[in-house]
């Protein structure tokens with residue numbers, strides 16, 4: 001068999017690299033005693049080579065182990081069945097694969113193929129292995145709860161009118177926050193108060209319906225809200241998958257699909273870090289993604305380059321704190337380079353700001369004094385401060401029509417912290433180093449996604465649940481790195 005395998009065949013590389021890896025983290029999952037088992041190193045080789053050759057199903061791997069010379073050579077003629085392969089993938093690899101991935105990157109580092117000092121980061125939404133039409137929407141739950149609260153309030157008020165003395169001891173009912181217990185208690189009180197009273201047939205029917213359905217419905221909503229967490233939706237067939245807008249929209253109807261947000265960092269088209277997120281918003285993924293990076297290499301990168309999807313004040317603050325050189329664009333970075341933008345004297349970003357006097361000067365030269373601050377919070381809870389400046393007298397100004405449309409004297413808002421960050425980022429991005437990173441980013445990280453999704457045809461995860469999907473992402477990353485090295 002040895003003679004039949006070509007000298008430079010990728011299977012030899014997989015065999016060689018996995019042989020050099022310390023599999024102690026994997027061995028920890030095996031207890032002594034019991035029946036003999038297939039060696040985890042051999043199973044890992046089979047899985048990595050499967051992902052490298054676009055064989056993702058454990059049944060297909062089982063078949064390949066009986067008929068594909070490369071798989072047979074790699075497994076030394078061992079023939080684990082699909083259950084063994086699937087169990088190894090989803091259970092034994094769960095805490096160990098990230099360390100295995102880290103060791104593969106370290107081998108690439110030793111050979112000078114990658115750098116972990118400067119990284120290019122991007123994300124893609126990969127479809128989950130879940131039904132596209134069995135969804136739970138957070139908004140629908142909120143609306144249903146509000147409807148129940150409103151109807152309960154109406155029933156309560158009706159009871160108050162009809163049986164005022166029975167409800168005199170009661171504290172005024174507040175149905176803003178309702179749950180199963182509260183609703184059951186309230187309905188019982190209403191029943192008690194209305195006993196023997198001439199209640200209309202419609203109300204009787206409503207009460208019967210409420211008694212039978214509302215408590216169980218609210219208990220169900222509470223369970224669903226616990227699964228949702230801070231997400232807006234989930235899939236019933238993979239509750240950890242969130243509905244996201246995908247780029248490949250073949251039906252052209254903007255349909256949301258259950259998916260995971262896969263973030264990677266690359267260097268020379270090799271993946272050096274990966275993380276999976278249940279949130280579609282790239283901005284919120286940067287910090288946890290870099291945390292994974294730190295866990296892998298016990299240090300953070302020296303420089304990071306990413307697209308405008310990551311450019312937020314919170315991320316800029318974080319990168320500054322961690323002393324990471326920041327080549328991350330912000331919204332409008334390209335727009336504000338345009339002549340039209342630069343020459344528009346009415347744009348609040350183009351108004352002259354005097355830091356010493358903390359005053360903005362409007363296009364007519366009128367000083368705009370600071371009138372206060374507006375505080376806001378992002379969806380991740382990050383606090384932002386916008387300083388507000390107002391012109392003293394806009395009435396009768398010849399530029400009034402072109403300047404702004406609102407009533408009263410013009411108010412402009414400036415986020416000084418973000419302006420400071422933007423200034424720094426602008427300098428970085430337009431420097432010689434920045435231009436190099438900007439031109440390299442698309443072919444470095446975006447091409448990696450292209451290789452996996454288009455060339456390798458991996459467009460949907462095979463496994464369900466965040467933890468198992470993370471294992472698949474890790475196997476894909478290792479396979480991609482080895483395929484790249486072999487090429």
Ligand code: SF4
Nearest residue numbers: 362364394397400403
């Ligand atoms: S409208 Fe008000 S803010 Fe605008 S240019 Fe005239 S004085 Fe200045």
